[in-house]
Amino acid sequence: MRHVLSLLLENEAGALSRVSGLFSSRGYNIESLTVAPTEDASMSRMTIVTSGSDDVIEQITKQLNKLIDVVKVVDVSEAPHIERELLLVKVRAVGAAREEMKRMSDIFRGHIVDVSETSYVIELTGNQDKLDSFLAALDADLVLETVRSGVCGIGRGERVLKV
Amino acid sequence: MVLTGAEIVVRCLQEEKVDYVFGYPGGAVLFLYDELFKQDKVRHVLVRHEQAAVHAADGYARSTEKVGVALVTSGPGATNAVTGIATAYMDSIPLVVISGQVPTAAIGLDAFQEVDTVGITRPCVKHNFLVKDVRDIASTLKKAFHIASTGRPGPVLVDIPKDVTAQRCEFEYPASVSMRSYNPVVKGHSGQIRKAVQQLLEARRPMIYAGGGVILSNASEKLTRLARLLNYPVTQTLMGLGATPSSDPQFVGMLGMHGTYEANMGMHYCDVLLAIGARFDDRVIGNTAHFAQEQRKIIHVDIDPSSISKRVKVDVPVVGDVGEVIDEMIACLEQMQARPDAGHLDAWWRQIGEWRSRDSLGYRNSDEIIKPQFVVQKLWEVTAGDAFVATDVGQHQMWAAQYYKFDKARRWVTSGGLGTMGFGLPAAMGVQLANPGAPVACITGEGSIQMCIQELSTCKQYRLPIKILALNNRYLGMVRQWQELFHGNRYSESYMDSLPDFPKLAEAYGHVGLRVTRPGDVEGAIREAFARKNDLVFLDFQVDPTENVYPMIQGGKGLNEMILASEDL
Numbered sequence: 193m194r195h196v197l198s199l200l201l202e203n204e205a206g207a208l209s210r211v212s213g214l215f216s217s218r219g220y221n222i223e224s225l226t227v228a229p230t231e232d233a234s235m236s237r238m239t240i241v242t243s244g245s246d247d248v249i250e251q252i253t254k255q256l257n258k259l260i261d262v263v264k265v266v267d268v269s270e271a272p273h274i275e276r277e278l279l280l281v282k283v284r285a286v287g288a289a290r291e292e293m294k295r296m297s298d299i300f301r302g303h304i305v306d307v308s309e310t311s312y313v314i315e316l317t318g319n320q321d322k323l324d325s326f327l328a329a330l331d332a333d334l335v336l337e338t339v340r341s342g343v344c345g346i347g348r349g350e351r352v353l354k355v
Numbered sequence: 356m357v358l359t360g361a362e363i364v365v366r367c368l369q370e371e372k373v374d375y376v377f378g379y380p381g382g383a384v385l386f387l388y389d390e391l392f393k394q395d396k397v398r399h400v401l402v403r404h405e406q407a408a409v410h411a412a413d414g415y416a417r418s419t420e421k422v423g424v425a426l427v428t429s430g431p432g433a434t435n436a437v438t439g440i441a442t443a444y445m446d447s448i449p450l451v452v453i454s455g456q457v458p459t460a461a462i463g464l465d466a467f468q469e470v471d472t473v474g475i476t477r478p479c480v481k482h483n484f485l486v487k488d489v490r491d492i493a494s495t496l497k498k499a500f501h502i503a504s505t506g507r508p509g510p511v512l513v514d515i516p517k518d519v520t521a522q523r524c525e526f527e528y529p530a531s532v533s534m535r536s537y538n539p540v541v542k543g544h545s546g547q548i549r550k551a552v553q554q555l556l557e558a559r560r561p562m563i564y565a566g567g568g569v570i571l572s573n574a575s576e577k578l579t580r581l582a583r584l585l586n587y588p589v590t591q592t593l594m595g596l597g598a599t600p601s602s603d604p605q606f607v608g609m610l611g612m613h614g615t616y617e618a619n620m621g622m623h624y625c626d627v628l629l630a631i632g633a634r635f636d637d638r639v640i641g642n643t644a645h646f647a648q649e650q651r652k653i654i655h656v657d658i659d660p661s662s663i664s665k666r667v668k669v670d671v672p673v674v675g676d677v678g679e680v681i682d683e684m685i686a687c688l689e690q691m692q693a694r695p696d697a698g699h700l701d702a703w704w705r706q707i708g709e710w711r712s713r714d715s716l717g718y719r720n721s722d723e724i725i726k727p728q729f730v731v732q733k734l735w736e737v738t739a740g741d742a743f744v745a746t747d748v749g750q751h752q753m754w755a756a757q758y759y760k761f762d763k764a765r766r767w768v769t770s771g772g773l774g775t776m777g778f779g780l781p782a783a784m785g786v787q788l789a790n791p792g793a794p795v796a797c798i799t800g801e802g803s804i805q806m807c808i809q810e811l812s813t814c815k816q817y818r819l820p821i822k823i824l825a826l827n828n829r830y831l832g833m834v835r836q837w838q839e840l841f842h843g844n845r846y847s848e849s850y851m852d853s854l855p856d857f858p859k860l861a862e863a864y865g866h867v868g869l870r871v872t873r874p875g876d877v878e879g880a881i882r883e884a885f886a887r888k889n890d891l892v893f894l895d896f897q898v899d900p901t902e903n904v905y906p907m908i909q910g911g912k913g914l915n916e917m918i919l920a921s922e923d924l
Contacts, residue, residue, distance in 0.1 A: 202536055205485070206473060217478050247664070254661035260482040260502060263536040355535060 381428025383455025409439020445772025481509030506539025567594030568632015747803030777806030
């Protein structure tokens with residue numbers, strides 16, 4: 193089962209490698225991992241997408257909590273939540289494809305954020321499925337480069353992850 | 356008061372009441388050594404290899420309730436220390452290891468004697484720090500001692516670049532530590548404890564399974580009280596030996612791969628299991644699927660939530676300090692006034708008695724050749740069961756665990772989790788320094804002792820009168836045993852050829868060496884060794900090279916599938 197874990201951790205050098213090292217040394221999966229400082233500069237927030245049985249997820253959560261730099265861990269995917277990921281895709285945009293690319297971007301509510309004579313960079317946010325379907329809908333021969341941010345997750349409603 | 360980083364480090368050690376630091380100097384720690392030189396509160400013990408520094412600090416910590424401290428230089432000093440750190444990590448031993456690092460400006464430039472110490476040690480420490488600012492030294496060391504000794508204990512490494520030890524700042528040692536990300540649970544959940552006690556009282560075939568956590572929490576007297584109150588059988592893991600007195604009739608012996616028949620059968624067929632400060636290690640319960648075939652309720656008390664339901668699903672988890680939880684269990688029992696059903700308990704004890712009557716630790720002694728078990732038995736008799744016993748790893752370690760009966764906690768010092776050969780002698784040094792005048796034995800083999808034999812020199816320098824009992828069978832015995840049982844007697848590289856003359860080697864280091872070849876001389880030799888109160892005595896016992904450790908559970912088998920002796924094969 194796929195899970196989205198959100199962590200608050202001390203914004204210390206090496207904190208990221210403690211988390212990633214834990215996953216590799218204990219053989220847990222990481223599908224994606226994103227991290228950035230929070231509004232409180234002493235802390236970072238990390239979102240990890242992982243998968244495993246309930247037992248494995250329980251162990252992952254316990255092991256993460258055991259890390260000294262980790263302040264809090266929640267499984268945001270165990271209740272209603274929002275997931276978003278950012279995709280930047282550079283596509284070939286010449287001739288008929290130029291108009292077609294613009295149309296596809298509009299359909300998926302993307303933005304064209306860079307334009308050259310032969311290419312566009314399209315910015316798209318959404319959950320993983322949406323980004324996957326967008327990429328699937330594009331002519332693969334015209335996709336020059338893609339970059340994805342990995343998933344960010346947040347609980348819906350009153351659920352708040354804070355110290 | 357404005358001090359240098361090096362002065363601050365030494366002041367911090369003094370504030371933490373550290374009496375011994377085990378270490379080895381080098382370029383990156385020269386300022387630190389200079390400050391150690393100028394004072395006499397913190398005594399430095401110069402080992403001969405950094406691995407031994409950490410093992411010695413480890414032995415010191417295991418035999419006391421204090422944090423062990425080691426000091427090593429950057430690069431090879433730190434990498435040599437890694438085996439010691441990993442050993443302590445696996446057995447949850449509180450250590451603070453201070454390592455020197457190249458100057459901050461040189462970090463990352465492949466400087467002389469540079470390694471990423473924090474990176475290398477990250478998977479085998481409870482936590483580690485790289486101190487890049489002299490103003491952080493005091494607070495970091497305070498945190499290091501706090502983290503090492505609280506919660507589930509473990510080693511903490513503090514890496515300090517050379518320039519930081521030379522910089523100056525105002526020194527003030529923090530009075531307390533507060534960390535929002537680290538607040539280990541101490542008290543157990545009262546509702547869970549009540550539930551656990553209820554389960555215990557309903558048991559028909561109870562078993563108490565005690566591990567190293569009982570020792571680390573200094574809860575052996577409490578556990579003994581609880582066990583006596585209930586009159587339930589107690590088994591202990593390798594790390595838990597001494598958690599309740601071995602001479603107590605309720606003790607059914609060590610369990611696991613080389614545990615007693617009654618302990619393993621009891622563990623397998625019990626209906627309520629109280630696991631306390633133990634972690635269902637693979638060497639303890641073997642095959643988890645096989646273990647799960649019998650229905651039983653499991654109560655698991657541990658300070659580390661990640662130990663609970665890791666290998667075995669638990670019915671009643673209790674997270675908290677073992678001692679605190681036992682206290683509350685006893686209070687709960689006394690309040691309830693209920694007692695276990697005597698009829699069922701009698702029947703269970705009869706069953707255990709039957710298993711016990713198989714005498715699974717029985718062995719055939721000989722008049723011609725020294726049996727290794729006999730040496731350990733004699734050591735136990737001669738020292739009246741009151742010695743500190745450090746071991747290395749292998750057959751001798753198992754025989755020591757089986758035949759030396761510990762009545763007190765913190766007398767048994769062995770590398771359980773990591774299984775580190777070379778641990779015994781340096782660990783015994785730490786034990787002897789922490790317990791001057793106490794009898795300290797190092798039970799070892801001719802293989803293991805050679806992995807840290809250079810420490811005989813340290814023992815001479817600090818006049819440590821350790822008694823080394825080498826069960827010399829001219830084989831890497833445990834490897835040979837497995838090759839005999841599972842690899843068609845092909846003794847691939849397990850024969851120890853070209854052995855040194857150990858007594859002469861001991862003499863070369865300035866100690867006393869004795870070779871013992873006849874069973875009749877064993878007791879006399881041990882007596883003589885312990886009578887030499889001021890000498891390290893190296894006893895080289897030429898033991899039966901073909902002796903195997905029994906009973907045994909083969910890897911992957913279940914607890915009720917034991918081999919009691921070679922005839923069972």
